[in-house]
Structure formats: C-alpha cells, structure tokens
Amino acid sequence: MTEYDVPAAGEDLLRMTGIVKEFPGVRALDGVDLDIRRGEVHCLLGQNGAGKSTLIRVLTGAHKPDAGTIHVNGELVSLHTPADSMALGIAAIYQELDLVPDLTVAENVFLGHEPARFGLTRRHEANTKARELLKGLGHGEIPPGRTVGLLSAAGQQVVSMARALSRKARLIVMDEPSAVLDSEEVDNLFRVIRDLTSQGVAIVYISHRLEEIREIGDRVTVLKDGATVATGLDARETPTAELIRLMTGRSIEYVFPPRTEVVSTAPVVLEVENLSRPREFAGIGFSVRAGEILGLAGLVGSGRSEVLETVYGARKAATGVVRVDGKVLGAGKVQQAVKAGVGLAPEERKGQALLLDEAVYKNITVSSLGRFASAGFLSGHAEKQAAEELTKALDVRPAAVDIPVRNLSGGNQQKVVLARWLMRDCRVLLLDEPTRGVDVGARSEIYALVRKLAANGVAIVLVSSEVEEVLGLADRVIVMREGRAVHTGPAQDIDEHRVLDLVMEGSAV
Numbered sequence: 001m002t003e004y005d006v007p008a009a010g011e012d013l014l015r016m017t018g019i020v021k022e023f024p025g026v027r028a029l030d031g032v033d034l035d036i037r038r039g040e041v042h043c044l045l046g047q048n049g050a051g052k053s054t055l056i057r058v059l060t061g062a063h064k065p066d067a068g069t070i071h072v073n074g075e076l077v078s079l080h081t082p083a084d085s086m087a088l089g090i091a092a093i094y095q096e097l098d099l100v101p102d103l104t105v106a107e108n109v110f111l112g113h114e115p116a117r118f119g120l121t122r123r124h125e126a127n128t129k130a131r132e133l134l135k136g137l138g139h140g141e142i143p144p145g146r147t148v149g150l151l152s153a154a155g156q157q158v159v160s161m162a163r164a165l166s167r168k169a170r171l172i173v174m175d176e177p178s179a180v181l182d183s184e185e186v187d188n189l190f191r192v193i194r195d196l197t198s199q200g201v202a203i204v205y206i207s208h209r210l211e212e213i214r215e216i217g218d219r220v221t222v223l224k225d226g227a228t229v230a231t232g233l234d235a236r237e238t239p240t241a242e243l244i245r246l247m248t249g250r251s252i253e254y255v256f257p258p259r260t261e262v263v264s265t266a267p268v269v270l271e272v273e274n275l276s277r278p279r280e281f282a283g284i285g286f287s288v289r290a291g292e293i294l295g296l297a298g299l300v301g302s303g304r305s306e307v308l309e310t311v312y313g314a315r316k317a318a319t320g321v322v323r324v325d326g327k328v329l330g331a332g333k334v335q336q337a338v339k340a341g342v343g344l345a346p347e348e349r350k351g352q353a354l355l356l357d358e359a360v361y362k363n364i365t366v367s368s369l370g371r372f373a374s375a376g377f378l379s380g381h382a383e384k385q386a387a388e389e390l391t392k393a394l395d396v397r398p399a400a401v402d403i404p405v406r407n408l409s410g411g412n413q414q415k416v417v418l419a420r421w422l423m424r425d426c427r428v429l430l431l432d433e434p435t436r437g438v439d440v441g442a443r444s445e446i447y448a449l450v451r452k453l454a455a456n457g458v459a460i461v462l463v464s465s466e467v468e469e470v471l472g473l474a475d476r477v478i479v480m481r482e483g484r485a486v487h488t489g490p491a492q493d494i495d496e497h498r499v500l501d502l503v504m505e506g507s508a509v
C-alpha cells in the first residue's frame with residue numbers, strides 16, 4: 001500500500017484545547033478538548049446537535065474557531081483553510097461525499113493534486129496509481145476510468161478514502177461511514193481501518209451505532225452541548241448505559257415499546273401482489289392490516305427501498321398490483337397514492353426533502369397544510385403549535401421551530417423530515433431507514449411514535465438496515481435477498497442470526 005508520514009511514537013498526533021465556535025445565536029462548540037494518538041481509532045460520540053460535525057469542520061479547516069488552540073505533532077498550527085489541514089495530513093470522509101460526480105474515479109482521487117508533484121502527467125499513470133489504492137482498500141474491482149456518479153454510495157465512499165490515502169493522510173475523520181454500507185461492506189471498512197491504524201494512521205470515527213464503536217474503537221470522547229464531557233474512555237470496557245448517560249445526561253432504556261396485538265379482523269389496508277421491476281425486484285407480495293407494522297429486512301441493494309418507492313408510485317411497476325383500502329393504484333402515479341393516504345419518508349432525507357431556508361415548523365407542516373386552513377386562511381398559530389409538539393417529542397435541538405432548517409445538525413434535520421410524515425394523516429406510512437443518523441435518545445422516541453401511529457390504525461411498512469430494529473419494531477418480517485422475498489413470517493419467530501443467514505445465503509457464489 002502507500003507509505004505514510006507518521007509522527008514519532010508516543011507523541012500525540014493532534015491536540016485540540018478549548019475550541020469555541022459560535023454561529024449567530026448558537027454556541028456550537030463551547031470549549032472542546034480532544035487529543036488523538038497515532039494509530040488509534042478515536043470515537044466521537046454525542047447526541048444530534050452536540051457539535052461533532054462542527055468540531056470536524058474546525059479540524060479540516062472548513063470553520064475557523066473563535067477560540068482555542070490546535071497542536072499537530074506538538075506544534076501549534078492554524079487551520080484556516082481545508083488546504084492547511086490537508087498539508088498536515090488531515091483528511092475527512094463525510095457522509096455527503098465531496099466528490100465530483102461527472103469526473104472519473106482516478107480524476108477524483110487525484111483532484112487538486114499538483115500533477116507535477118506526484119509525477120502524474122499521464123492519465124494512465126493516474127489510473128494505475130488509483131487502481132493500486134483501490135486494491136489496497138479491498139476494492140480492486142472499481143474501474144479507475146468509471147464516472148464516479150455511476151458508483152454505489154459504498155463505492156463512492158471507497159473513492160473518497162482512496163483520495164485521503166493518495167494525500168498520505170495520517171489522520172482520517174470518518175463521519176458516520178457505515179450509514180451507507182451493508183454488513184459485509186462494514187466488515188471490509190473495519191479491515192481497512194485496522195490496516196491503516198497498524199501503519200500508524202489515526203482514525204476519528206463518528207457513529208451513532210454503539211456496537212460498532214465497541215468493535216472498532218480504542219478510545220471514546222463524548223460531546224454534549226458543545227463541550228467535552230468525557231474523554232479517553234475505553235471503547236470496549238465502558239458500559240453502554242454509562243455512554244448513554246454521558247451523551248444524554250439521563251438514563252434511557254434503549255428498548256422497543258411492547259407490541260399491541262394486531263387484531264386479525266382488522267381491515268387489510270395495503271395489498272401488494274406480484275410486484276416486479278426488471279433488475280430490481282420480482283414477485284413481491286404482501287398485505288398489511290390497520291395497526292400492523294411490516295418490516296423489510298435485507299442488505300443494501302436487495303431491493304427494499306425500490307419496493308417502497310414502487311408502492312408509492314415514484315417508480316413504475318412492470319408487473320403487479322397495489323391496492324389501498326381495496327382500490328387499485330395506478331402504476332407510477334404518486335398523486336393517486338398520496339390521495340389514497342400513502343406517505344413515504346424516503347431514505348435520502350437530507351437536502352432532497354427539506355426546504356433548507358424555511359423555518360423548522362414550515363418544513364414539518366408543509367404536507368399537512370389543509371389541516372391548518374380555516375375559512376381560506378392558514379392558522380399560523382395552530383400550525384406552529386402542532387409542529388412544536390412533534391419537535392418536543394422527537395427532541396429536536398435547538399427547540400426553536402422558527403429557525404431555518406439549514407441551521408440544524410444533520411440528525412436534527414432527519415428528525416424534522418420524519419416529523420413531517422408523522423404529522424400527516426396517512427392510511428399507509430412507508431418508512432425508509434427512519435433512524436439513520438439519529439442518536440440513541442431520539443431513537444427510542446421514534447420507536448414509540450411509530451408504535452403509536454400503528455395503534456391508531458395506520459398500516460406501516462418499515463425498511464431498516466438494522467436487523468434489531470426490524471425485529472424489535474415490526475409485527476411481521478419479510479427478508480429480501482437480491483430482489484426476492486426469501487422469508488415471510490412473524491417477527492417473534494425469527495432472530496437476528498437467522499435473518500443474517502438468510503440475507504447472506506448464496507451471496508458468496
């Protein structure tokens with residue numbers, strides 16, 4: 001693989017002290033301390049809005065701190081621009097990858113490099129070098145000449161990582177890298193991380209999934225309300241309850257709410273028969289009663305999200321029928337689905353679904369405006385109040401519903417979109433990865449809200465990559481593999497191991 005510039009052993013690679021960052025009206029960082037050692041995986045934990053992304057942006061030179069010092073290899077440095085950080089070997093792999101979709105893999109890997117410096121005057125040299133880096137990352141199959149926009153999210157992440165390595169990064173920040181990966185890809189990512197750390201590269205790893213932190217982390221720093229509340233904790237030994245208490249300031253029982261028996265005489269609200277789309281999924285059929293939660297488990301790419309989008313009409317079914325309350329919906333007709341009471345909270349929530357410059361409450365009520373219109377006038381007060389109830393239930397921070405959504409952290413933005421769909425009076429609610437990027441505290445609230453909606457008679461279809469979530473929340477489960485249903489049955493009759501066996505079976509051949 002590549003050679004890395006690493007500091008002398010024993011010395012801190014990075015030390016951030018008393019970092020303060022203010023935005024108008026918000027002190028996002030209020031004196032954060034963080035030290036990173038060479039060769040370690042340092043996990044950064046904190047609730048949505050705790051300040052993790054802001055801290056990372058300070059570290060990568062995207063935000064200038066208002067106070068505090070940063071030492072790299074024992075030397076005081078100023079990170080005023082991303083180029084400053086890059087020159088010191090600090091790179092970040094963000095969730096919203098900053099790749100140029102129209103350029104090739106190799107062009108992205110070497111984007112911004114001085115070709116002369118690297119001797120990359122010829123395209124094929126760049127391709128050869130990129131191929132080498134990709135191979136080292138366990139993805140030799142990605143062609144360096146392929147346009148980046150055509151790769152899967154996981155593939156794009158690998159390219160982003162190759163780019164960091166091409167710059168001889170010695171500290172790589174990974175902001176929720178597993179959010180776009182299936183379990184096999186996560187295993188590969190962890191293998192790459194171990195390989196890098198064994199060569200002295202340090203990793204700052206951000207994730208809301210505590211089990212990952214146990215598996216890959218060495219030390220943990222917990223942020224709360226913009227300040228360090230604990231640092232240097234042992235990633236494997238610190239009890240989960242303790243981590244959650246440090247993050248949230250309270251004890252949370254991270255459990256799924258009890259199921260209420262779905263009455264077998266409850267009317268069937270959603271019926272799907274023999275639904276297919278070429279190369280995506282085939283022969284999918286199920287029905288969901290009022291009050292029932294159906295879970296779709298499977299790997300990323302097994303066709304789960306495509307099924308939801310086809311039921312919603314955002315993709316046109318090639319074969320099959322979708323009925324809501326006995327009425328057939330036209331294939332590819334979103335308006336008809338919406339009119340019949342179908343709602344889809346999509347997987348790609350950020351950016352796509354939000355009006356970033358509009359207030360939080362407007363983003364929540366936008367699909368339910370009919371409810372707040374009285375005699376042709378919109379009741380602004382009722383609108384805000386209804387939104388406030390939901391933001392409170394989901395613990396959206398800051399609690400002000402008047403501020404633009406743009407100013408919220410990523411996880412809080414996710415909660416806002418979810419709140420929008422929870423507010424609408426749906427007959428059928430299709431939830432795609434409802435807790436992605438959401439912290440542990442808010443997760444329990446979301447589970448409780450989804451159950452409550454079901455108890456009120458909504459038929460819910462849930463897609464989640466977290467098997468535990470599907471089994472804990474759904475009444476019935478369909479396991480999908482490569483576009484087909486390979487198992488259907490009550491959630492109580494199947495466990496996590498069996499689901500994983502089912503989704504992996506045959507995938508090695």
Ligand SMILES: Nc1ncnc2c1ncn2[C@@H]1O[C@H](COP(=O)(O)OP(=O)(O)OP(=O)(O)O)[C@@H](O)[C@H]1O
Nearest residue numbers: 023028048049050051052053054407408409410411
């Ligand atoms: N550009 C901005 N303008 C105003 N406030 C901001 C801005 N960026 C972040 N904030 C605020 O700073 C605080 C910290 O946000 P940050 O994005 O760092 O949180 P986070 O820990 O990364 O959260 P998440 O887990 O949701 O990604 C939040 O209260 C957020 O609303």
